[in-house]
Amino acid sequence: MVELAAPSGRGRPRIRVERVAAPSRLASALVPVVSIALALAASGVLLLAAGENPIAVYRAMLRGALGDRNGFAETLVKTIPLLLTGLGVAVAFRMRLWNIGAEGQLYLGAIAAAGTGLYLVPGAPAPLLIGGMLVAGLVGGAAWGLIPGALRAFLGANEIITSLMLNYVAILFSEYLVHGPWRDPSSFGFPGSPALPEAADLPRWGTTRVHLGLLFGLVAAALLWGTLRRTRWGYEVGVMGANPRAARYAGMPTRRTILAVMALSGALCGLAGMSELAGIGHQLQRNLSPGYGYTAIIVAWLGRLHPGGIVLVAFLLAAILVGGDQLQSSMGLPAAIAPMLQGTILFFLLGGEALVRYRLAWGATVPSRDPGGRERA
Amino acid sequence: MIHDERSPAIEMRGIGKRFGATAANADVDFVARFGEVHALVGENGAGKSTLMSILAGLYRPDAGTLAIGGRPVRLRSPREAIGLGVGMVYQHFMLVEPFTVAENVLLGQERAGPWLETGAVERELRELGERYGLAVDPRAPVWTLSVGEQQRVEILRLLHRGAKILILDEPTAVLTPQEAAGLVRTLRGLAADGFCIVFISHKLDEVLAVADRVTVLRRGRVVGSVAAAESDRRSLARLMVGRELASLVERPAEEPHEAVATGEPVLELAGLRAEGDAGRPALAGIDLAVRAGETVGVAGVAGNGQRELAETITGLRRASGGRVRIGGADATNRSPGEIARAGVAHVPEDRLADGLIGGMDLAGNAILRRYRRPPLARGPFVVARAVAAFADRLLKEHGVAAPGRRTRLGTLSGGNQQKLLLGRELAGEPRLIVAVHPTRGVDVGATEAIHALLRAQRERGAATLLISEDLDELLALADRIAVLFEGRVMGIVPAAGADPERLGLLMAGVDGGGVAPVRRVAVAGG
Numbered sequence: 001m002v003e004l005a006a007p008s009g010r011g012r013p014r015i016r017v018e019r020v021a022a023p024s025r026l027a028s029a030l031v032p033v034v035s036i037a038l039a040l041a042a043s044g045v046l047l048l049a050a051g052e053n054p055i056a057v058y059r060a061m062l063r064g065a066l067g068d069r070n071g072f073a074e075t076l077v078k079t080i081p082l083l084l085t086g087l088g089v090a091v092a093f094r095m096r097l098w099n100i101g102a103e104g105q106l107y108l109g110a111i112a113a114a115g116t117g118l119y120l121v122p123g124a125p126a127p128l129l130i131g132g133m134l135v136a137g138l139v140g141g142a143a144w145g146l147i148p149g150a151l152r153a154f155l156g157a158n159e160i161i162t163s164l165m166l167n168y169v170a171i172l173f174s175e176y177l178v179h180g181p182w183r184d185p186s187s188f189g190f191p192g193s194p195a196l197p198e199a200a201d202l203p204r205w206g207t208t209r210v211h212l213g214l215l216f217g218l219v220a221a222a223l224l225w226g227t228l229r230r231t232r233w234g235y236e237v238g239v240m241g242a243n244p245r246a247a248r249y250a251g252m253p254t255r256r257t258i259l260a261v262m263a264l265s266g267a268l269c270g271l272a273g274m275s276e277l278a279g280i281g282h283q284l285q286r287n288l289s290p291g292y293g294y295t296a297i298i299v300a301w302l303g304r305l306h307p308g309g310i311v312l313v314a315f316l317l318a319a320i321l322v323g324g325d326q327l328q329s330s331m332g333l334p335a336a337i338a339p340m341l342q343g344t345i346l347f348f349l350l351g352g353e354a355l356v357r358y359r360l361a362w363g364a365t366v367p368s369r370d371p372g373g374r375e376r377a
Numbered sequence: 378m379i380h381d382e383r384s385p386a387i388e389m390r391g392i393g394k395r396f397g398a399t400a401a402n403a404d405v406d407f408v409a410r411f412g413e414v415h416a417l418v419g420e421n422g423a424g425k426s427t428l429m430s431i432l433a434g435l436y437r438p439d440a441g442t443l444a445i446g447g448r449p450v451r452l453r454s455p456r457e458a459i460g461l462g463v464g465m466v467y468q469h470f471m472l473v474e475p476f477t478v479a480e481n482v483l484l485g486q487e488r489a490g491p492w493l494e495t496g497a498v499e500r501e502l503r504e505l506g507e508r509y510g511l512a513v514d515p516r517a518p519v520w521t522l523s524v525g526e527q528q529r530v531e532i533l534r535l536l537h538r539g540a541k542i543l544i545l546d547e548p549t550a551v552l553t554p555q556e557a558a559g560l561v562r563t564l565r566g567l568a569a570d571g572f573c574i575v576f577i578s579h580k581l582d583e584v585l586a587v588a589d590r591v592t593v594l595r596r597g598r599v600v601g602s603v604a605a606a607e608s609d610r611r612s613l614a615r616l617m618v619g620r621e622l623a624s625l626v627e628r629p630a631e632e633p634h635e636a637v638a639t640g641e642p643v644l645e646l647a648g649l650r651a652e653g654d655a656g657r658p659a660l661a662g663i664d665l666a667v668r669a670g671e672t673v674g675v676a677g678v679a680g681n682g683q684r685e686l687a688e689t690i691t692g693l694r695r696a697s698g699g700r701v702r703i704g705g706a707d708a709t710n711r712s713p714g715e716i717a718r719a720g721v722a723h724v725p726e727d728r729l730a731d732g733l734i735g736g737m738d739l740a741g742n743a744i745l746r747r748y749r750r751p752p753l754a755r756g757p758f759v760v761a762r763a764v765a766a767f768a769d770r771l772l773k774e775h776g777v778a779a780p781g782r783r784t785r786l787g788t789l790s791g792g793n794q795q796k797l798l799l800g801r802e803l804a805g806e807p808r809l810i811v812a813v814h815p816t817r818g819v820d821v822g823a824t825e826a827i828h829a830l831l832r833a834q835r836e837r838g839a840a841t842l843l844i845s846e847d848l849d850e851l852l853a854l855a856d857r858i859a860v861l862f863e864g865r866v867m868g869i870v871p872a873a874g875a876d877p878e879r880l881g882l883l884m885a886g887v888d889g890g891g892v893a894p895v896r897r898v899a900v901a902g903g
């Protein structure tokens with residue numbers, strides 16, 4: 001820490017936050033590593049307090065998430081919805097459209113896909129059925145994203161609020177369907193739609209649960225990367241995100257682009273819902289998503305809104321989720337431990353991210369002095 | 378003047394600062410004393426703002442030492458700098474617009490207790506204002522103030538915090554000549570009271586008039602430090618550029634350029650009305666026409682509707698009445714895109730806010746007007762190679778000093794940003810050019826280049842509406858000069874043989890006799 005020359009006594013000692021003029025590349029690269037180390041240390045204290053050996057717990061987490069074929073496969077399974085929703089959220093964030101509605105868009109995608117598979121074309125052969133559900137998922141999510149998009153574009157309504165509120169509408173609508181009109185009559189009163197036709201199951205990788213959705217995610221990431229970098233539309237999104245006034249000055253179609261971006265954002269989240277449905281659940285049921293749409297926001301930020309970064313972060317967060325979940329069975333830890341660990345790790349990751357841009361400065365504030373030796377007028 | 382007997386306020390020794398591959402400052406020695414106005418000059422990108430930002434605690438130097446009031450210090454933040462009596466007024470003001478002057482002054486100051494003691498501050502501000510000619514109403518919300526008044530608030534804020542060393546980065550670039558003269562008096566008054574003033578400017582006449590000493594930077598290095606009394610434009614310019622600049626030594630008695638046969642009216646305004654940001658009328662019925670091959674200058678004291686005029690013509694602001702016709706077709710309240718496509722180039726007043734994207738690279742900024750069309754676009758795609766070629770050529774042709782097209786625009790020096798914008802807008806074949814302060818913040822050499830560009834466009838047949846507060850610039854470039862006062866055209870006079878005195882009267886709202894009457898333009902359907 002740089003010491004200031006002879007600060008005299010009047011200043012109050014305190015900690016303050018300063019903006020770092022230009023975050024260095026080294027700091028950007030180091031921070032995630034340091035954050036994770038700190039997160040492990042802090043969680044370690046909590047684990048010790050709970051009477052557990054932190055090293056053993058961490059080892060079990062790592063083994064659970066990445067150590068064997070099954071764990072690794074489960075991590076990939078969880079990567080899929082995080083990746084798709086993360087990409088969806090990131091497109092909107094790039095234009096500074098704060099779409100917090102990924103969760104609802106995911107549900108709508110799943111509802112639309114389920115409706116298609118169950119009632120619209122249930123008898124179709126697999127490629128057609130899956131294709132139809134895919135389109136339905138995209139359209140359902142896009143429509144749900146378009147609502148806050150249109151409210152913002154035409155009325156200037158704050159999309160944070162509207163997209164968030166629509167999450168509740170979507171989740172409750174899905175509840176209504178599985179309790180009511182779509183409930184499987186043979187389920188003895190359990191909420192849930194009938195199972196989709198077998199032809200609707202997404203192809204899997206060997207004996208694991210990893211399904212075609214992973215390919216959807218990777219292709220979507222590649223396409224998105226290309227679109228943002230190489231197309232006129234991608235350039236417009238970039239300009240509108242970085243300086244909306246310059247976009248207006250250049251005559252870019254602001255409204256149309258808001259609508260398009262929100263539709264795309266919603267479509268990607270809807271695809272996440274469709275692939276969860278057709279790849280994992282095979283029926284519309286409660287708790288289709290344990291909050292992927294919210295974790296997506298973290299994925300998008302930590303991935304710096306870059307498709308490549310989002311692929312990496314989605315995988316990393318999936319590993320943390322899977323590793324934590326496995327603790328319960330492998331070490332017999334209380335159920336609350338895993339979410340606590342996950343939360344702590346996320347907290348430090350996000351905090352570290354902020355520290356790349358800001359730093360804490362300790363020490364006395366400099367008292368007001370008069371270097372000229374003259375009194376102020 | 379015997380500077381050496383005054384105590385040194387600032388001593389910077391061997392200062393170095395790199396940004397990536399760019400050495401913004403290299404081995405810079407800079408000494409300024411209490412009681413003097415010290416000017417810092419140099420071409421765009423020479424490192425002036427960087428050096429002063431180091432002094433103000435915003436950047437940390439990579440090398441060198443810094444002493445303030447004779448004591449070696451290391452600054453970690455602007456707050457520490459102000460604590461040591463060093464304050465800087467940046468090229469972009471840092472005021473909170475909805476707050477009053479007094480509240481802005483109090484912001485960030487640490488006073489005991491949870492209450493804002495605005496009463497005491499207001500009194501103190503009035504005293505300071507009276508003493509140094511910095512009058513502003515402490516209770517006025519900042520957004521109601523003119524640019525010149527906001528600048529006074531910035532200075533008052535620093536004085537109120539006890540700054541004894543004031544750094545002003547191109548303060549006069551945003552001022553009218555009258556306001557600039559007032560600022561010069563203020564600075565001289567402060568120096569006489571023992572303050573140390575560092576003053577950055579591209580206007581050499583002004584530098585020679587206000588400064589005691591002048592330090593010249595070239596490509597990050599000090600190439601000379603001279604007493605103003607023993608210097609002149611010629612020697613300063615030679616130091617800055619490193620060679621003789623024929624055109625700027627003696628201001629060529631800008632002979633009224635040969636008349637270009639003017640053509641059809643390209644821009645016609647009839648009874649144009651618009652409201653300002655505060656919802657008050659800013660344009661109160663403007664009638665004006667600009668023909669092909671003609672440059673019409675718009676003079677006036679800042680805040681008399683210039684900005685709104687440019688914005689209303691280019692579609693960025695709604696007209697509340699009247700008509701705009703471009704090339705004979707109605708263009709009133711068309712979208713900015715439609716107007717741009719009609720062949721209108723626009724150099725906006727606030728370049729970083731409106732015309733450029735600070736967070737994007739230079740290539741992204743260069744293509745803003747052309748990314749839709751071939752050769753930069755092919756179908757829905759942007760052709761990376763064409764973009765690179767176009768951006769490189771633009772940077773080269775307009776002498777934008779930058780490491781390359783991948784550089785983030787926000788890191789460019791102010792003047793280089795302006796050069797990029799000018800180059801972009803004046804490329805191609807615009808039918809109408811609306812240029813607001815096109816040479817603000819641009820160094821002497823580049824000013825000449827921009828003037829040459831504007832002249833070439835006029836000869837090519839473009840109609841130009843040139844809004845400027847620099848009368849010399851208007852007289853040099855315009856065919857006719859319209860004077861704006863409180864949103865009205867007070868009069869239109871031919872630039873050839875125009876009398877600055879009479880223009881000044883018109884600008885003050887006095888309808889001088891003998892001035893050509895305001896020309897009414899008949900517009901069908903207007």
Ligand SMILES: Nc1ncnc2c1ncn2[C@@H]1O[C@H](COP(=O)(O)OP(=O)(O)OP(=O)(O)O)[C@@H](O)[C@H]1O
Pocket residue numbers: 022396397399400401419420421422423424425426427428778779788789790791792793818
């Ligand atoms: N934050 C930054 N990151 C990268 N490069 C920078 C940064 N700030 C300045 N530079 C570079 O340092 C050089 C000096 O810039 P500086 O702003 O000090 O010039 P200047 O003399 O103030 O010019 P002007 O008269 O145009 O304002 C320029 O080449 C500029 O591009």
Ligand SMILES: [Mg+2]
Pocket residue numbers: 425426427546790791792
């Ligand atoms: Mg500068």
